[in-house]
Amino acid sequence: MTISELRSLASESGSRGARTGAGRPPSNALLPTKKKRTWRSYSVYAGLVLIFAYCLAPFYWMIVSSLRRTADIFDNTLLPAPFSLENYVKVFDGSTMFGQALLNSLIVAGTTTVFALVLGVFAAYAISRLNFRFKSVILGVIIATSMFPGISVVVPMLRFFTDLGWINTYQAMIIPNLSFAIPLAVWNLTTFMKQLPFDLEEAAMIDGCTKWQAFRKVLLPLAAPGVFTTAILTFIHSWNEFIIALSMINDPKIQTATVAISKFTGATEFQAPFGEQMAAGVIVTVPLVIMVLIFQRRIVEGLTAGAGK
Amino acid sequence: MTVTTATAPAPRPAQELKPRGAGTPRTPGEGRMAAMLLSPTLLVLALVIVYPLISAIHQSLFRAESGLDADGFVTEGEAFVGLANYADLFVGESGRRFLNAFGNTTFFTVTTVLLETVLGLCLALAMNRAFKGRSLLRASILVPWAVPTAVSGLLWRWIFQSDGIANTLLGSEILWTAEGTASKLAVIIAEVWKTAPFIGLLVLAGMQIIPEEVYEAAKIDGAGWWRQLGSITLPLVKPTLLVAVLFRMLDALRMFDLPFVLIGPGKESVETLSMLAWDESNQLRYGSASAFAVVLFLYVAVVAIVFVKVLGTDVTGAKQLGLKKHRSKANKATRSQKAEATR
Numbered sequence: 098m099t100i101s102e103l104r105s106l107a108s109e110s111g112s113r114g115a116r117t118g119a120g121r122p123p124s125n126a127l128l129p130t131k132k133k134r135t136w137r138s139y140s141v142y143a144g145l146v147l148i149f150a151y152c153l154a155p156f157y158w159m160i161v162s163s164l165r166r167t168a169d170i171f172d173n174t175l176l177p178a179p180f181s182l183e184n185y186v187k188v189f190d191g192s193t194m195f196g197q198a199l200l201n202s203l204i205v206a207g208t209t210t211v212f213a214l215v216l217g218v219f220a221a222y223a224i225s226r227l228n229f230r231f232k233s234v235i236l237g238v239i240i241a242t243s244m245f246p247g248i249s250v251v252v253p254m255l256r257f258f259t260d261l262g263w264i265n266t267y268q269a270m271i272i273p274n275l276s277f278a279i280p281l282a283v284w285n286l287t288t289f290m291k292q293l294p295f296d297l298e299e300a301a302m303i304d305g306c307t308k309w310q311a312f313r314k315v316l317l318p319l320a321a322p323g324v325f326t327t328a329i330l331t332f333i334h335s336w337n338e339f340i341i342a343l344s345m346i347n348d349p350k351i352q353t354a355t356v357a358i359s360k361f362t363g364a365t366e367f368q369a370p371f372g373e374q375m376a377a378g379v380i381v382t383v384p385l386v387i388m389v390l391i392f393q394r395r396i397v398e399g400l401t402a403g404a405g406k
Numbered sequence: 407m408t409v410t411t412a413t414a415p416a417p418r419p420a421q422e423l424k425p426r427g428a429g430t431p432r433t434p435g436e437g438r439m440a441a442m443l444l445s446p447t448l449l450v451l452a453l454v455i456v457y458p459l460i461s462a463i464h465q466s467l468f469r470a471e472s473g474l475d476a477d478g479f480v481t482e483g484e485a486f487v488g489l490a491n492y493a494d495l496f497v498g499e500s501g502r503r504f505l506n507a508f509g510n511t512t513f514f515t516v517t518t519v520l521l522e523t524v525l526g527l528c529l530a531l532a533m534n535r536a537f538k539g540r541s542l543l544r545a546s547i548l549v550p551w552a553v554p555t556a557v558s559g560l561l562w563r564w565i566f567q568s569d570g571i572a573n574t575l576l577g578s579e580i581l582w583t584a585e586g587t588a589s590k591l592a593v594i595i596a597e598v599w600k601t602a603p604f605i606g607l608l609v610l611a612g613m614q615i616i617p618e619e620v621y622e623a624a625k626i627d628g629a630g631w632w633r634q635l636g637s638i639t640l641p642l643v644k645p646t647l648l649v650a651v652l653f654r655m656l657d658a659l660r661m662f663d664l665p666f667v668l669i670g671p672g673k674e675s676v677e678t679l680s681m682l683a684w685d686e687s688n689q690l691r692y693g694s695a696s697a698f699a700v701v702l703f704l705y706v707a708v709v710a711i712v713f714v715k716v717l718g719t720d721v722t723g724a725k726q727l728g729l730k731k732h733r734s735k736a737n738k739a740t741r742s743q744k745a746e747a748t749r
Contacts, residue, residue: 145532148543148591148668152549156549157715158564159561159564168447171570173571173574175546181447216446219443220443222441227437229436229437235448239447241710242451244656245703245706246703247632247660248684248702249457249702251684252458252462252684253459253699254455256458256692257458257464274573275450277452278453281448283447308439316485336554339556339662340684342687344687355554355556355557358557358665359556371564375430375561378557381557382552386552388552390545393544396548397544397548400608401608
């Protein structure tokens with residue numbers, strides 16, 4: 098038996114085991130020598146470590162750097178020594194209004210998510226459950242809008258909002274945000290609702306429910322997990338939004354966290370305050386990372402179901 | 407679509423048929439209800455997509471001008487200039503800047519998507535194989551995806567400082583975040599770091615719906631790992647991969663945050679079309695800014711159309727509307743693979 102055959106055997110049994118939850122298939126017994134098996138498992142572990150390092154090392158470096166003192170920010174030790182929260186204190190010390198920026202981000206991303214979800218649930222219900230003309234055209238158009246480049250929204254909207262006097266308002270960020278949030282929400286929810294069995298609604302309607310009642314009392318509760326997944330994805334996208342917030346806002350009191358970070362100048366003017374920037378970056382990212390850790394299965398489902406957006 | 411197939415066992419087709427089988431008669435109220443439910447969404451999309459697009463085209467035909475009128479007074483205002491803003495894309499200083507930005511955008515799109523695809527495939531293959539730490543892997547692979555692009559720009563700027571960790575590890579003294587090739591490279595590295603895992607995840611989902619029997623048949627016939635990869639995994643994962651690549655390309659074409667934060671605005675070597683349009687509108691030159699925005703939109707549209715028409719990328723999940731078709735295609739592929747393998 099060649100090594101590649103062994104590999105394929107093991108990989109199949111492995112993936113099958115993982116998928117079906119079945120125990121080790123007997124084919125593993127075919128692996129002839131212990132030596133080869135350990136060589137293989139070493140290479141697998143090496144691969145795993147490599148992927149971990151690839152994904153997490155830069156992020157880890159951000160955390161470590163944020164925990165150094167300004168004096169030893171250029172240290173290259175793997176752990177901060179001495180450990181210091183100096184940067185975190187500075188980030189919140191008022192002059193940067195970072196706390197306010199976080200709140201702004203929460204308001205903007207939250208509102209965007211709520212609007213996109215409410216509109217998205219109705220649209221997705223219509224697309225996944227009702228028969229009407231031009232259905233695939235409408236779905237196609239909605240998906241096509243998600244490919245619209247942000248700058249093509251920003252430039253005209255900037256002018257429009259200037260005329261309206263909306264510069265430096267929340268709605269100047271929320272409304273353009275809907276241009277990517279709605280297609281994302283509609284698409285994800287449509288995918289999800291299509292997977293739900295139609296029988297229950299049908300039964301409800303046979304029992305005398307109207308379509309609307311069947312939607313509200315039967316489908317909506319069933320769709321709750323999908324709505325939740327969509328909410329997470331939409332929120333993350335809105336939270337990470339940059340170009341709209343950067344263009345529409347020039348008042349530090351209204352700007353969102355991502356923009357605030359990029360404009361961090363800090364107390365010293367001679368050197369970019371990297372420690373504080375890293376600390377702020379960690380603060381902005383950690384809620385997302387926690388969400389990702391808790392809801393990873395759902396997020397992956399949502400991402401792959403909508404094939405991306 | 408992939409998840410649907412992955413988690414849906416036998417009873418699906420029956421359900422699929424019921425709500426939207428070709429023969430199902432439309433109940434009278436249904437069209438009206440659909441219109442009612444969809445109109446808010448379409449209205450908002452018209453406001454945030456269609457209106458800006460029309461407005462951008464309109465604005466791109468004007469130019470802010472100040473000059474002397476016939477009586478010698480200074481006039482300020484917008485003059486209709488027809489297609490002059492578009493003609494200027496190819497001549498003079500502004501033309502040079504546009505072509506440079508166009509070149510950068512294309513260069514970044516091609517290089518990053520290419521690297522991401524290769525790396526993403528490797529990640530997916532590794533994850534498909536790893537059975538022990540898979541959920542841990544999946545969590546860690548989502549971290550780069552979740553980091554806001556602006557934050558990742560800062561993070562990489564810190565890493566690429568002249569006396570930062572990258573130069574220390576490499577033992578070099580490269581000025582990554584100044585101008586030039588090094589800054590291009592820095593953008594590419596940071597972009598690939600953030601987005602390759604995303605492709606990996608999508609491709610992994612595509613890999614997991616490949617039926618085990620196909621591999622078994624190939625194995626019986628003595629196909630090695632490479633042969634299985636080339637003749638089974640890659641062809642069957644292709645539809646998913648195409649969708650992922652299309653989305654990444656469209657995303658890369660509008661790249662803005664990363665070069666903006668990592669290198670900075672107005673740097674020639676990394677200026678993309680989005681950055682150029684943003685800069686112009688910041689200078690209150692809405693006419694040319696709109697022209698750039700329109701060109702970028704057309705560029706994105708052309709790439710999308712080419713992908714969908716020529717490569718037959720299954721984007722809209724018509725996909726989901728025609729799930730049956732999709733599946734039967736997969737089955738056919740499966741069967742022919744099997745036939746080939748057993749021959």
